[in-house]
Amino acid sequence: MSEFASPLPPALQQIQWNIQVRDFLAFAVSHEYVSHAYLFVGPAGSGKTEAALALAQCIVCPCGGDGTCQECQRVAHGTHPDVQVMQPESATGYLVSQARELTAQAAMTPVRAQRKVYILHEAGKLGGVAANALLKTIEEPPSDVVFILIARSVDQLLPTIASRCQQVFFHVASEQDACALIQSQTAADAVDARIALSIAQTPSKAAELLSSSKRWEARTLAIHTLAQLAQLDDWDILLAAQTFVEAAGISLIKKSSKKENSTLTEEEKERIAIRKEYLSTSAIHRLGEADKREQTAQARSGIMEMLAALSSVFRDVLLRSEGVGQDIVNSDVADVVEQLASACGTEGVFAALDALNHAADDLSHNVTPQLAIEAMLLRIKEALICPPRSR
DSSP states (O other), X not given: OOTTOOOOOGGGGGOOSOHHHHHHHHHHHHTTOOOSEEEEEOOTTSSHHHHHHHHHHHHHOTTSOOSSSHHHHHHHXXXXXXXXXXXXXXXXXXXXXXXXXHHHHXXXXXXXXXXXEEEETTGGGOOHHHHHHHHHHHHSOOTTEEEEEEESOGGGSOHHXXXXXXXXXXXXXXXXXXXXXXHHHSSOOHHHHHHHHHHHSSHHHHHHHHHOHHHHHXXXXXXXXXXXXXXXXHHHHHHHHHHHHHHHTTTHHHHHHTOOGGGSOHHHHHHHHHHHHHSOHHHHHHHHHHHHHHHHHHHHHHHHHHHHHHHHHHHHHHHHHTTOXXXXXXXXXXXXXXXXXXXXXXXXXXXXHHHHHHHHHHHHTTOOHHHHHHHHHHHHHHHHHSOGGGO
């Protein structure tokens, strides 16, 4: 039994395999020892984001995180006005304006709860002037504010920031345990659970992927495009790139940004009403711009998911090219894996993986998705029809 064993709030039950972390947070919540600032540290897929949202539910929930009340549901859906989830808005990191806006918001009274929570993803990209702008707030935060910074390594952060936070370390579950958890949460079989985990990295995100037929169909489309790529001419590739991007959700940006009031959900209407009541016109405008950036980021994340699906396939291709007897992950498309392995060989696989990484880098630097995918498909086609080893 953990030294921190305490009554476990239902919201924290989603922390499945980092048991010490779960019990530590449960102790903090039940004994009202919640710190003003946490630094959640661990590799991708270790459940840091899920734990941050679970802790946020415990903090803003009047019942201490029952997981089912309106407040907890708002946190889960990303609509709670007192829980802000932030991402770097620049390819190089957090903007100074983001840090200053956060500092200004932190000084305001909570809208619905007793406290406010700020979750900062990729906290390692909080550097320079932006970090200095936020440092004083983290050093001497308002009593009703909790910061949760998320990073892969403590070394990514400035020491002045890291030293002000209570550090909580996460580890990744084994593939077997993670797949078992995915299967317990979905109707997926072992094959699909393993595929989804290879794409999404965490069990919770893998379960979300499996629950979305549209996202699963996007994976199928991406792999189908890959299988046909060597036979496509340049014009076909441009059309394939457009289909690829649309399937990933880019086309939803304009639709969602032009919603009429009559088509808004009740949750969206209430969110707008809260903003109008509590925020200035300039603050509402800034939040509107942030919403647009978030929509763009979500659409880009759809493309990144498809790139992850293709990377998973090419890792299987590499196993076959090298003659490794290990079971492939994407066994549902074993014929495509064998086809690609015979077409491009080991050097071609590395060239294709490099093209995928290059596309991901382009997207992170705000290159137009259509152009990034076109360039990627052309590079992969070259690797398929003219592998580097034969040039």
